[in-house]
Amino acid sequence: MKRLSLILIGLPAPASAHSAFGDLGPFYQGLLHPVADPAQGLLVAAGAIALARQPISVVRKAYPTFVLAAFLTLLIGTWLVMPQPGVALIALSSLVISLGALIPLRTPVMIVYGVAIAQGVLTALPLLGSERAGRDLGLMLFGGTLGIAIFTLVVWSAAEWADRRIFHVASAVLAAWIAAISLMTAILPS
């Protein structure tokens, strides 16, 4: 028995608290989708940095428009079958938005709204690939909207803070990084 105990002591298995991406449940699956799906995260980050390059008066209107567009897309997606955008399309959108953020011109408000709506729709669509239904679907949609809203707010505030506290063009540098990642992602073979 002592010998067996010694062998067992010398044979420790790795202790895993939980699997990295198990079934987190519908709410957290939606909430963490922008982090778990790099392409979606890229698009959200591009939009957030583009917001950071805009005056706060524009952000106050564009941000709710973006979140509302994402929510309505998710809501409509529960009734209608929506197309799933490919990674290349998401990356191209992210590239256009981040390159637009680099142009130091005041963007007309209508264009900002248009981009916010288009980006909201594109950001929400990858969430609709899930096969959940009923209450689970509702929870995932709520979590998804919240995740998109929070992730955007976090990246926007970080870029805004970096602009104010570190260097006044920090958000432009971040936009260049996002554009670079988007360009390489867009050309990846499917």
Next chain:
Amino acid sequence: MMRLSPNIAALALLLWAGTAAAHTGDAAGAGFVTGFMHPVLGWDHVAAMVAVGLWGAFLGAPAIWVLPVAFPLVMALGGALGVAGFPLPGIETGIAASALVIGLAVALALRPPIWIAAVIVAVFAIFHGHAHGAEMPEAANPVAFAAGFVIATGMLHLAGIAFGLLAAHPAGRVAVRSMGAMIALGGLGFLTGAL
């Protein structure tokens, strides 16, 4: 004291074997961390990226932000060529030459017009991007791999800029130019194969 029989000891040691990894975790199975470490673990990349930041800070505005913005954008074009499998000759030579040329520019305190500095940096960025991009399609998560190496490259630029800001002081100027000279020497070493 209890004595353990050799058979039991041998069995215990056999059962206590470490995990056998099928691959080294280089490109295959790679994600953000591997992408991030790709430029950081290559001294030729590190030297050139720090030199870009040093030169940007040395030249002052607008180069201090034009170079770190232009570099990743053009590097992405090189990366896209690498992803597409487009052959680019002399990649390692181009990377080594970038450390030599930009290091020399800092050491000699060269102050060309901003567009010339941007073109020099952009040309070399193609080589760096191609080297990173060529490994991207093999990665398990190519998007995260790309994010890793773009962010690492940007951080190295920022490190160079932070050091280059010392050039605002007379003693710091000597330190920055000396750093440029060391990078140029390193570049020469990479170019000749001595390093």
